[in-house]
Amino acid sequence: MxxxxxxxxxxxxxxxxxxxxxxxxxxxxxxxxxxxxxxxxxxxxxxxxxxxxxxxxxxxxxxxxxxxxxxxGTNPDFEWSHPFDEGEYLVGNCPVKPNESAAGPTGEGSYSGTTWAAYAEGDILQNIAVGGIDSYEQEVTAYAFCGNYTLITVSAEWCGPCQAMASTMAEETETVRKKYPNFTFFEYLYQDNYGETSDKAVLAKWRKSYGLDGIPVVAPADQNDAADEISALTQGAGIPSTTLLAPDMTVIWSSLDHPGEYYLSGAMSIKSAIKDYEDAQGE
Ligand SMILES: [Ca+2]
Ligand SMILES: [Ca+2]
Ligand SMILES: [Ca+2]
Ligand SMILES: [Ca+2]
Incomplete structure (x- = not known):
């Protein structure tokens, strides 16, 4: 002070x-x-x-x-932007800080009569995984990637389609970065095979199994305490679920805005979603 x-x-x-x-x-x-x-x-x-x-x-x-x-290259005037000892993450500089006072989900997920607050396009992400850990046991939150295009994926160890998605992440990152060098995945692996909150060993196993070097594999401190942020990121009823963020942490792809599409998958689709956003910004 x-x-x-x-x-x-x-x-x-x-x-x-x-x-x-x-x-x-x-x-x-x-x-x-x-x-x-x-x-x-x-x-x-x-x-x-x-x-x-x-x-x-x-x-x-x-x-x-x-x-x-x-x-x-991190932002010395933003507490969530800083280097990490492990992981070689592409941490953003966050030149435009997320508008935290306006952040939060405004959309509504619904399934079989149940509804919940979920992120729609245009919403600003509240920081997630605060107090949680990555596969190296560092606290790595989504806001660390402010300044990048970030695709948050909600996954669980037991989920087959999540495993399939993880297996292509490294390659997709490489492909998307040829066009958008400031792109990163944020793999939010909230549950292990037994339905428990993922611990460091589970996160590290996931990272190694799918060659996710440089991609943060993160769990909440406690999935029950994080239930709201997990459900807000899960716009459809199931997982995997994806949320694409602009560099200022505004949601630019949510399945709520794409009926029938459960998640954003594949380098082509990711690039196309970023391009649509940039085109709209330029108009
Ligand atoms: Ca900082
Ligand atoms: Ca500092
Ligand atoms: Ca000085
Ligand atoms: Ca100083």
Whole structure:
């Protein structure tokens, strides 16, 4: 927090600033643009230009210093964007942050008289898998991929069609990236063969079985606590279910908007959905 450094600086400079902690133009002006107040390798003027905190090495408090994030290409002003030690994920920079106050499902899934809140196209994703783990036991949430086109797949170890989908993910990623280099899958493997929440061993087995290097294979901390986010991502009655996201985490493909199509599958279909979105953006 900048309150304490600002006040102590004000004392040194003998500025009779207001004592409510509010920044004044005088305080800002006193910082040497070429200086590095917090010692994070970024000058005060760089920090100002990038909207970072000149008094904090880790402006967004995600555990990675501002200069480390800039080197890694992640966003030093967004806590969910940061590098990961394992997995070699294509983490996004998130230049346009998701509008979290407007995020959430507005559509309605329905099956056999039961209805539930589900993501429709145009909705903004709420961050998922918060507190969960990936196959390396890191917390990897969907918002880490903000800045990319991300296809979230909801899968379970026991589900045959999910296995089939996983077996083509690596190849499809390669194909889609030839056209859209910032594309990634996000495999949300919420259940194991026994209906329990997937643990690290199950996630790692899934990753290795299907060669999902570089693709996050993630489980919620507890599938019961995550029931709402899982059902919101499951627009049809069953799994696998897919949700394609734009770089700002807006849903751009949901089966709710494609009656009769249960999920988005195959590199051609993924590319076509991205193209439709980009064409519509350009209009
Ligand atoms: Ca600095
Ligand atoms: Ca800083
Ligand atoms: Ca940071
Ligand atoms: Ca960050």
């Amino acid at each position: 900048r309150l304490v450094p600002l006040l102590s600086f004000a004392l040194v400079a003998c500025i009779t600033a207001p004592t409510d902690g509010a920044e004044t133009a005088e305080d800002e002006d006193v910082l040497d643009p070429a200086g590095d107040e917090d010692g994070d390798g970024l000058t005060n003027s760089d920090e100002e230009e990038l909207g970072l905190d000149p008094y904090e090495t880790d402006s967004d408090e995600d555990g990675f210093d501002d200069n480390v994030e800039l080197d890694a």
